[in-house]
Amino acid sequence: MKDDVVLRVVAKLLVPFILLFALYVQFHGDFGPGGGFQAGVIIAAAVIFYAIIFGLPTARSVVPDWLVEAMVAAGVLLYLGVGLAGILLGGNYLDYFVLGATPVAGQHRGIFWVEAGVGITVSGVMLKIFYMFAARARDK
Amino acid sequence: MSVALHMPVLQVVVPLLSAPLAVLARRGSLPFMFTTAAAWFAFATSIALWMEVEHGAVLSYFIGSWPAPWGIEYRVDRLSALFLLLVSGLAAVVLPYSRRSIQAEIPREQHYLFYALFSLCLAGLLGITVTADAFNIFVFLEIASLSTYVMIALGRDRRALVASYQYLVMGTIGATFFVIGVGLLYLMTGTLNLPDMAERLAAERHTRPVLAALAFITVGLSLKLALFPLHQWLPNAYTYAPSAVTAFLAGTATKVSLYVLVRFYYSVFGESLVFRHLPLPEIMLLLSLAAMFVASGIAIFQRDFKKLLAWSSIGQIGYITLGLSFDTVTGLTASLVNLFNQAVTKCGLFLLLGGAVIVAGGSTLERLAGLGRTMPLTSFGIVIGGLGLIGVPGTAGFISKWYLVLAALERGEWWLVFAVLLSSLLAVAYVWRFVEAAYFRPAPPGRPPRREAPASLLIPAWLMIAASVYFGLDTSVTVGSASGAAEMLIGVKK
Amino acid sequence: MNAASHFSYWATICLMVMGLFIVMARANLIKKLVGLAIFQTSIYLLYIAPGKLIGGTAPIIADGFSVYSNPLPHVLILTAIVVGIAVLALGLALVVRIREAYDSIEEDEILAAEERQP
Numbered sequence: 001m002k003d004d005v006v007l008r009v010v011a012k013l014l015v016p017f018i019l020l021f022a023l024y025v026q027f028h029g030d031f032g033p034g035g036g037f038q039a040g041v042i043i044a045a046a047v048i049f050y051a052i053i054f055g056l057p058t059a060r061s062v063v064p065d066w067l068v069e070a071m072v073a074a075g076v077l078l079y080l081g082v083g084l085a086g087i088l089l090g091g092n093y094l095d096y097f098v099l100g101a102t103p104v105a106g107q108h109r110g111i112f113w114v115e116a117g118v119g120i121t122v123s124g125v126m127l128k129i130f131y132m133f134a135a136r137a138r139d140k
Numbered sequence: 141m142s143v144a145l146h147m148p149v150l151q152v153v154v155p156l157l158s159a160p161l162a163v164l165a166r167r168g169s170l171p172f173m174f175t176t177a178a179a180w181f182a183f184a185t186s187i188a189l190w191m192e193v194e195h196g197a198v199l200s201y202f203i204g205s206w207p208a209p210w211g212i213e214y215r216v217d218r219l220s221a222l223f224l225l226l227v228s229g230l231a232a233v234v235l236p237y238s239r240r241s242i243q244a245e246i247p248r249e250q251h252y253l254f255y256a257l258f259s260l261c262l263a264g265l266l267g268i269t270v271t272a273d274a275f276n277i278f279v280f281l282e283i284a285s286l287s288t289y290v291m292i293a294l295g296r297d298r299r300a301l302v303a304s305y306q307y308l309v310m311g312t313i314g315a316t317f318f319v320i321g322v323g324l325l326y327l328m329t330g331t332l333n334l335p336d337m338a339e340r341l342a343a344e345r346h347t348r349p350v351l352a353a354l355a356f357i358t359v360g361l362s363l364k365l366a367l368f369p370l371h372q373w374l375p376n377a378y379t380y381a382p383s384a385v386t387a388f389l390a391g392t393a394t395k396v397s398l399y400v401l402v403r404f405y406y407s408v409f410g411e412s413l414v415f416r417h418l419p420l421p422e423i424m425l426l427l428s429l430a431a432m433f434v435a436s437g438i439a440i441f442q443r444d445f446k447k448l449l450a451w452s453s454i455g456q457i458g459y460i461t462l463g464l465s466f467d468t469v470t471g472l473t474a475s476l477v478n479l480f481n482q483a484v485t486k487c488g489l490f491l492l493l494g495g496a497v498i499v500a501g502g503s504t505l506e507r508l509a510g511l512g513r514t515m516p517l518t519s520f521g522i523v524i525g526g527l528g529l530i531g532v533p534g535t536a537g538f539i540s541k542w543y544l545v546l547a548a549l550e551r552g553e554w555w556l557v558f559a560v561l562l563s564s565l566l567a568v569a570y571v572w573r574f575v576e577a578a579y580f581r582p583a584p585p586g587r588p589p590r591r592e593a594p595a596s597l598l599i600p601a602w603l604m605i606a607a608s609v610y611f612g613l614d615t616s617v618t619v620g621s622a623s624g625a626a627e628m629l630i631g632v633k634k
Numbered sequence: 635m636n637a638a639s640h641f642s643y644w645a646t647i648c649l650m651v652m653g654l655f656i657v658m659a660r661a662n663l664i665k666k667l668v669g670l671a672i673f674q675t676s677i678y679l680l681y682i683a684p685g686k687l688i689g690g691t692a693p694i695i696a697d698g699f700s701v702y703s704n705p706l707p708h709v710l711i712l713t714a715i716v717v718g719i720a721v722l723a724l725g726l727a728l729v730v731r732i733r734e735a736y737d738s739i740e741e742d743e744i745l746a747a748e749e750r751q752p
Contacts, residue, residue: 037712073160080157086204093149094204129723136730275710282717289724298735299748305728309657309666312721316674319714320650323680 011053018046026119030108036115040122047123048130056134068127075121082113144188148201148214151185151224152267154178155231159259162252169239171255176235178259182266183232186224193221194621196628200272209336215272219476219625223269223399226480230391230487230604231262237491237600238384244498245382246294254294258388261287265396274322274332274408277400278315281364285311288393292381303376310363310373317360318400324353325408338408345413354414357404364397367461368431371454378450379503383494386446390453391487395479398460402472405464406629415467424465429559431458436566440573446503448570449489452529455563456482459544462556466547469626474543476622481528481536481611488604489525492518495593495601505573510583515592519578521605526571528608531564536611539619642683649676661741663732667725674718681707681714 026039051059086095096110097103143150158178162171193199193216201214216224235258242254264284268277289311293304326332328349329340344350359370366374374394378386405414415421432455439451460482463475493503496518500507511519528535541560548556592598611618649672656669685707693702729739736744 037716069163073163076160077157077164080153080160083153087146092202092205093146093153097205132727133730275713279713279717282720286717286720286724289728293728293731298732299751301728301732301735302744302748305663305725305732308721308725308728309670312670313654313657313673316677319677320680323677326681327684 007053011050015046015050018042018049022046026115029115030111036118036120037122039115040119040124041126043119043123044126044130047127051130051134056131060131063127065131068124068131071120071124072128075117075119075124078117078120079114082110082117086110146201147185147189148199148216148270149203151182151189151228151270152214152263154181154185155259155266156263159256159263162256162259166252171252172235172239175255175259176232179228179231179235179262182224182228182262186221186228186266189216190221190225190621192216193218194624196624209331209333212276213272213333214270215335216270217625218621218628219399219402220269222476222480222621222625223396224266226483227262227265227269227392227396230388230483231258233600233603234384234388234391234487234491237387237494237597240594240596241384241494241498242382245296250294254291257287257291260284261291261388265392268396269399272334274325274334274337275319276332278319278322281315281318281397281400284393284396285315285364288385288389291385292377292389294385295380295382297380299376300380303373303380307373307377310370314360314363314370317356317363319360321353321355321357321360324349324356328353334403334408338410341408341410345410346417350409350413351418354409354418358401358420361397361401361404365394365401366454366457368427368435368454368458371431371435371457374454375447375450378453378490379444379447383490383497387487387490387494390449390490391483394453394457395483398457398464398479402464402475402629411467411630421465421467424461428458428462428465431455432462432559432563433566436563436570439570440566442570443506444504445508445574445577446490446493446497448505448573449486449493452567452570453482453486455567456486456529458563459540459560462560463544463547466551467630468547468550469623469630470543470550471547472626472629473619473623474540474547476625477543477615477618478540480618480622481540481608484604484611485525485528485536485608488601488608489522489529491597491601491604492521492525492593495597496522498597499591499593505577506584508574509577509581511577512579514583514590517592517598517602519574521602522574522578523571524605525608526574528612530567530571534609534612536608536618539612539615543619642679646676646680646683649673649679663729663739663741663744664726666741667722667729670725671718671722674714674721677714678711681711 022039022042025034025042026036027034029035029039047059047063050062082099083094086098087093089095089098091098094110094114096107098106099109100106155175155178158174161174165171165174189199196218199216200208202208203212203214205211238254238258242251246254261284264280264282264287267280268284271277271280289304289308292307293301295303322332325337325341328344328347329337331337331340341350363370378390381389405411435451435454435458439448439455442448442451456478460475460479463471463473463478465471466474496508496511496515497503499515500511524535528537531537531541541564544560545557548554548560653669653671653673653676657666657673660666660669685704687701687703690701690703691699693705732744733739736747738744738747
């Protein structure tokens with residue numbers, strides 16, 4: 001599909017908006033529907049869309065394999081880190097109350113970073129799954 | 141901040157932490173070091189927890205400081221402490237073994253993934269044991285199972301893939317059945333916290349959804365723990381998985397599912413509903429007897445020694461559920477002691493066999509012929525472990541069968557004593573097949589005359605075998621905490 | 635207590651039985667996974683449907699509302715969906731590998747190939 005001008009142009013125009021929408025879903029998760037799971041999948045969908053139009057090698061040079069794998073691990077680490085921060089600040093594990101000056105601010109900060117971790121890991125996992133399946137057929 | 145206060149959660153979090161660290165480190169021996177350090181930390185923590193609850197204390201930990209019925213509670217009592225000890229102890233021994241063992245079985249570039257999976261599996265199993273939230277159990281169950289499926293598929297034989305697929309299908313059906321049961325209980329009680337659920341169930345104990353939940357949970361977990369007619373996934377999964385994985389799984393995966401079953405029977409539904417209101421003890425007794433005889437019988441005719449041990453595991457699960465079906469303190473004690481000893485013995489046997497497979501090039505009995513002369517230490521260890529499976533006095537297996545016989549006599553069921561003895565004879569038969577091959581047959585041509593497995597494999601394996609003998613002589617740890625847990629569950633005051 | 639008021643349960647049971655039947659009756663490994671996915675989907679419905687209160691609104695405290703739907707089932711099922719995705723992805727990955735190793739995704743052919751293998 002690399003040779004189709006319409007597809008190429010539309011894809012290039014759409015990808016930033018998809019990513020922006022993903023960020024909106026990610027950060028709006030505190031007040032309304034949304035959150036890390038959905039945002040992560042939307043980010044991954046943007047890259048997968050890009051890979052379908054421009055080919056897997058191009059997508060892999062934009063978002064390389066090592067980055068994807070690091071994202072999978074980093075998100076989990078971020079999540080666990082928020083949990084441990086609760087312990088270090090004198091609360092229980094995953095205690096958001098102690099993370100901010102007031103309990104409400106603490107809850108807000110805690111869920112923000114936890115959802116960030118979830119978003120990073122989910123987009124990493126989704127991309128990893130896509131890369132693995134897509135590369136498999138090519139190698140044959 | 142004191143670490144001691146947070147032990148119940150750190151027990152799970154530290155192994156979970158080592159998984160992403162292993163992925164980030166990728167190359168070199170860092171993944172191995174992270175995972176092993178986490179497993180040893182978990183083992184040390186579980187010893188500390190075990191000592192803390194030994195006299196009947198119950199530790200509660202509230203995740204995120206949300207109090208019990210609303211937040212997720214981690215809860216350590218005598219039963220969970222025993223299982224924490226078992227799971228983390230086996231992991232602490234199997235991990236050093238795996239370093240050398242997977243070099244022969246898994247491509248080098250996948251090693252860091254193996255360690256990450258192992259950490260996840262350990263975290264999942266420990267999480268199941270420590271959590272007091274029904275849905276949390278399901279999530280941890282799936283974390284442990286998913287990493288297990290992948291670890292089985294890492295086996296070299298292509299049949300490992302099919303075995304893993306079959307386990308995935310059966311395991312997912314089992315877990316889904318479990319979560320249906322939990323869902324029905326949640327609909328009836330509006331809570332997921334196990335102690336809270338037990339309290340609220342008291343009013344609606346005999347309603348149909350609760351009975352349906354009991355049925356779903358029983359069948360789902362029986363699939364996971366490979367109770368006799370639901371055991372189809374087990375033999376191939378154990379046979380074709382890498383040795384270190386088999387050894388760890390044989391000691392933990394099915395056992396932890398049994399923990400969940402015991403937990404739900406005694407701490408949630410209550411024994412009067414499970415054992416008096418329904419014909420469950422009779423069904424369980426029949427299935428246990430079928431497992432003891434049919435599976436042990438099939439074990440005798442296996443050509444592959446690893447598969448033979450896998451079938452023997454199914455037979456041994458029969459002993460464990462037999463004790464459970466009695467619904468007495470002695471029966472439950474026998475069941476838990478059996479479970480603990482069997483896990484240690486089987487783990488040791490699979491570890492030794494893993495060393496033999498690397499040297500002899502296969503686990504079929506023809507390949508293992510003459511092993512007594514070429515690998516004396518390994519085969520001697522396997523014989524000791526085999527004696528433990530039979531239940532010869534002086535080994536841990538004797539203690540577990542002794543308590544089983546006591547429990548049967550206590551109920552006046554004489555014929556069960558003979559059943560236990562008879563099925564031990566079947567164990568003699570299948571252990572004898574190894575003895576015959578290893579000591580009375582010549583080694584196949586081309587094998588180096590005398591070569592032991594590397595010390596890094598032998599030492600952990602012998603540690604497990606030595607432990608199985610130790611628990612046969614000093615029963616204060618196993619019988620002590622098992623009877624303590626049984627008394628706590630059945631509610632007998634000393 | 636009529637059949638229509640329990641509509642969601644009927645749907646759950648139908649999906650559950652259909653999924654389980656496909657897993658057992660089909661020899662094609664991909665179809666088995668499809669059945670497994672349907673089976674798991676029925677659980678989502680089992681949890682989600684009772685969480686809705688008729689007349690209840692989203693569980694965000696606001697003036698003028700006193701009846702709220704139960705948000706907990708949604709959170710649980712979000713987790714269960716993630717678990718389901720992981721199972722499905724892993725299952726499909728295994729099928730890809732099985733196809734490479736056996737050149738077939740039919741269970742009977744694979745079992746026959748295994749029989750021949752020493």
